[in-house]
Ligand SMILES: Nc1ncnc2c1ncn2[C@@H]1O[C@H](COP(=O)(O)OP(=O)(O)OP(=O)(O)O)[C@@H](O)[C@H]1O
């Protein structure tokens with residue numbers, strides 16, 4: 001990063017960064033979903049989805065926990081291989 | 085009706101012992117009969133913070149194991165005749181007592197005191213469980229830092245799971261200047277994340293260190309901002325409605341004052 005970048009880029013408030021990081025980490029802490037469990041969840045989900053949608057690519061599945069306004073969400077995305 | 089209040093935190097070093105000493109003293113200053121209990125067995129500290137280390141003969145474990153009577157182990161404070169310290173054992177470990185012992189002890193103290201304030205060790209293990217076992221209410225201390233707030237969240241869950249209700253929060257070591265610059269989370273930020281009731285916001289203040297050096301507590305020093313904040317917490321504990329000055333605002337007022345002073349010469353020219 002150039003010196004000018006450092007000079008002109010508005011610094012993000014570190015308190016905001018702290019808050020965002022905490023919110024994310026606490027969603028995970030509270031749900032008690034360890035990285036291993038998350039992997040297991042992905043594997044089982046992909047097996048189920050593949051039974052109905054064979055074009056799902058098990059390696060691209062993404063499962064994320066995130067914090068919403070009022071409730072927290074567990075979001076899963078299943079990208080499909082394009083077919084004609 | 086007497087109340088047993090445990091002060092705990094999760095993360096170490098955030099101000100549990102400082103809060104116990106100051107709140108205990110402030111409640112005694114209001115005229116209540118108060119016992120402060122050091123439940124950090126093996127890491128005795130409340131005695132030195134209150135300047136009572138030279139008077140210790142017996143300790144909490146001696147009481148639990150029947151080597152002395154409770155009265156013999158209670159040390160009278162230097163300033164207030166209705167304030168007593170029950171010191172922790174220094175040469176034993178946390179397993180020397182169990183939750184039932186602490187419940188029995190709390191109930192015994194309850195018969196003689198208006199308030200029993202228990203200083204918990206850090207962590208989520210035996211020592212913490214002992215410290216909350218006999219409590220009616222729990223106060224959580226945190227600083228406005230990521231690691232401390234995360235640990236506070238964990239502790240809040242454990243306190244609620246232990247059937248102690250929703251604990252109340254003290255945010256300690258706030259640096260208003262940093263908050264104003266956006267470099268420290270504000271009390272509102274922390275409250276939004278932890279979603280429990282706030283009972284106090286204590287500024288980071290050198291008088292905590294200087295008073296602790298002397299074995300005095302900051303609430304005895306009327307010039308100490310942290311001391312005044314702790315006195316306010318004690319009044320809220322006692323049920324008084326004390327407005328919660330946001331420390332950030334205080335800083336804002338200060339800045340405004342400076343702005344006014346800076347403008348005045350021009351204004352008074354005419
Ligand atoms: N508001 C404050 N301003 C400045 N210093 C403070 C403040 N509160 C606490 N401290 C300092 O922080 C240090 C830790 O405080 P204290 O011993 O009360 O924490 P603790 O939570 O009891 O720690 P432990 O987990 O080791 O028992 C001490 O040196 C104390 O003087």
Ligand SMILES: [Mg+2]
Pocket residue numbers: 100101102124129203204
């Ligand atoms: Mg301590």
